[in-house]
Amino acid sequence: MSPHVPEVLVEASEVSTSSQEVVDEQSGIAVLATKDENESGDYKLDSDPDVVLVTGADAALRLPPLRDDFDKALTFRSIILASGLACFQAVMTQIYSFKPTQVSIQGTFLVLISYFIGNAWAMLLPRGDKLESRWRERGGQGKLPWWITVMKFVNHGPWSLKEHSICSITANSASNAGAVCTVFAAQNLFYDLPLNAATVILVTISIGLFGYGICGMMRPVAVWHIKAVYWINLPMVKTLQGLHWQQVKDSKPLRYFCGATSNEGLGLFGLSFDWQILLTANGTSYPLGKVFPGGVLDEAALAEHGLPRLTGTFAYAMLMANAAIGALIVHCILFWGKDILRAYQSARQGRYDDRHHQHMATHYQETPWWWYVFILVGSFVLGVVVIVKEKLTLPIWAYVVALICGCIVTPFTTILFSRFGNGIATNNLSKMLAGLMVPRHPIGNMYFAAWSHSVANNAVLLSGDLKMGEYLKIPPRIIFLTQVYGTMLGAFINYVIMISIVTDNRDLLVGGNGNNAWSGASVQAYNTNAASWALSPYIYRVGTPYGLIPIGLVIGAGAVILHRIVYYDPRFQPDRNQSATVYPICGMVPYNTPQTCVIFSQIIGGFYAQYYLRNYKQRIFKEFSYLVTAAFDGAALTVMFILSFAVLGAGGPQHPFPTWWGNNADGNYDWCPVKE
Known part of the structure; x- marks a missing residue:
């Protein structure tokens, strides 16, 4: 003791x-x-409350406070509530991946739910600390009675910040498997291949844990570094701290929890067309199931139906996506290479510039490196077992190459995301490599991308959770255990929900339009990309109509090299240079965006907060922007959750709104698309 x-x-x-x-x-x-x-x-x-926050170091120094109350984090009630919320988060993430509007169930929504449930637990059940206090006031001495010991275990005291944080972080980990399930949904919908539950769950756990292992290896630069801010997590951090360190009735930003949304957007100035399907020469939908029976190319069927055509916007977006990948790698090397090396050298010497990590290193035991190595080895073995046992059309050597590819790309994309708050999707690189090494096998292409790109994606998300743990002063070993637990639990839940949705709504998900409740747009885009790269020897080689798309890697890399030469000045501030993020923004409208009506609203909101408030209303930006953003986000998702399960068919039959002149009861509420 x-x-x-x-x-x-x-x-x-x-x-x-x-x-x-x-x-x-x-x-x-x-x-x-x-x-x-x-x-x-x-x-x-x-x-100086009016200081302008310019760099990530400014944010790390001035936004999250250093306060640590040293309260308990891992308790009976925190792990029980974390398990329930992890299941809830996984369910909601999977449901909304098949909605007309792609919605990310952000952590602020879970923060609100867990805040009220946790406080209800603490208030409604007998509290162990109060029972002990009364017992001692009555002269009790020595060992506590068993019933007080039990209640201290079940409900030891007030609902604390760290218990609350554990619930939210564990739930976030459970939802990370949602993107991986896109592979299995596409396999089921477009190739009519049965899914084995064990295969899905083991693949999901393998990918999630391998990403976490890489995340542990990158901690000096992706978590402990002062510029690794993870801007997207700041609203959640500010909300958690505000709920526990301020009285809600006395806090102006905490009183503005209002807003609403639904599955359809307003569409103001939105341009939306069918960006993401493969077409035949005459403009009809390309018969992927006939050309790839059993997930393998049929040369005779390819000759009969001809080579597929991409829409011009989708081809352009793929070019921009490849340019972004090339720019990402070169940008990190040229602008941040020396800084990355210094970060690892400082970690070996026990020196840290980030005050939050310095506090954690002083007061808490760090997670040993060998824990992460064990996770890497274990997840690798799981993947080998699945590859050997199941026929995934992906050979062992390609599986190893996919993991190596993921290990190479992950540090670059994680570093960029941690510093800028927006990342680069590297799945195009994964699918291009798969198309070259495992041609004519679209399903093998998907699994290759899953073990390379999805590993990188999970590493980014889990690194953000580790950083959030430092902001909230959660012991590192507890964060490790809860993230591993959440990842494994989420694998089971995501499979159950995915297979249920795909089975019950197959026709809507395979069709191009869907309806106001369900849409397969994101799965269709994923499958289009994989199928087209599986035909890379036919449509992406030099001299073909789409031969420029792979060269986008060189274009992006060359542009950043030119940029570095032009600005090769020691006074230049690399933190303000976002050359690597320009390309995906150029192609974001037609590429993997099932509904575009939200983009204009995002631009308006971003311009107002990040330009006007950040530069001219610094105090408001610092004290209110992230918290109010979290309030709107949480309130909107709360209303969306109620609407989805009450009337929109997420938990049973749909209850359509009565038909009137302002809606389209027989199709999409926003009249897009219009039936021919």
Whole structure:
């Protein structure tokens, strides 16, 4: 047990709190946050509230406070609620991947749900700390009675920030498998190949855990680095801290939880066409099932139906996607190469520029490197077992190459995402390599991409969760265990929901339009990409109509090299240079975007917050922007959840809104597409 240390009051972020003993979560003994540490960490840095946040280092120093109450994180109720919310998050993520509008169930929504459930648990059940206090007031001494011990285990005290954070982070980990399930949905819908439950679950766990293993290897540059901010996680961090460190009735930003949305957008200035299907020469839908029976190319059927055609917008978007990948790799090397090397050298020497990680390294035991190595080896073996046992049209050597590809690409995409808040989709590179090494096998192409690109995607998401754990002062080993648990639990839940949706709505998902409740647009785009790359020897070689698309890699890389030469000035600030993110923005409308009506609203909101507020209303930007954003996000997703299950058929039969002149009851509510 830790030795007894007297309580002291520390002042952090203008809130006085009592530090607590922490047993088994810290390094050796109970540690108290000191007044000097908190004042140097917050008060002095916040002395100028109107400072403009320019770089990631500015955000790390001035946005998340350094406060740590040293409360318990892993408790009985936190793991029970985390399990329930992880299942809920996985279900919702899978459902909305088949909706007309792609919606990401953000962590702020889960934060709101878990806040009320956790507080209800703490308030409605007998609290162990109060029972113990009453027992001792009545003269109780020595060992606690068994019933008090049980209640301290079940409901030890108030619902704390760290318990709350564990619920949200575990649920996020469970939803990471949602993107991997696109492979299995496409296999079932377009090639009529049965899915084995064990195959789906083992592949999902293998991909998720391998990504987590890579994430652990990248911690010095992707998590511990001061510029690794993970902007997308800041609203969730601010919401968690605000709910526990401020009274809701006294907090202006916390009172603005309002808003609504549905499956259809308003469509203001939105341009939406059918971007994402393969066509025949006469413009009809390409018969993929006939050309790839059993997931393997039939040369006779290809000769009969001819080579597929891509829409011009989709081909353009693929060119931009490849250019972005080339730009990503070269950008990280030329602009950040030396900084990355310095980060690893500093980690070996135990020096950290990020005050949050310095605090964690001082007060908590870090997760050993060999834990992550064990995860890497175990997930690799799982993948080998599936490849050998099941006929996935992907040979072992291609599986190994896919993982190597993922290991190479992951650091680049993670570093970019951690610093800029938006990343580069590297699935085009994965599918291009698969098309060259495993041609004529679209399903093998999908699995190759899953073990390369999806590994990278999971590593990015899990790295963000690790950083959020540092912002919220969650012990690293507890974060490790809960993320692994959430990833494995999510594999089971995602499979069950995916197969249920695909089985019940096959005709709608295979069709081009769907309806107001279900759409297969994202799966169709994924399949189109994989099928086209499976035909790469026919349609992507030099001299063919789409031969320029693979050369996009060189175009993007060359543009960044030119950019570096032009700006080769020691006074140049690389943090303001976002050359690698220009290309995917150029191609985002037609590429893997099932509905485009939201883009105009995103531009307006981004311009207002990131340009006007950030530059001219610095105090409002710092104190309100991320929290109010989280409020709108959480409220909108709450209404969407209610509508989906109450009337839109997510949990049973649909209950259509009565027909009137302003809606289209027989099709999509927003009249797009219009029936011919």
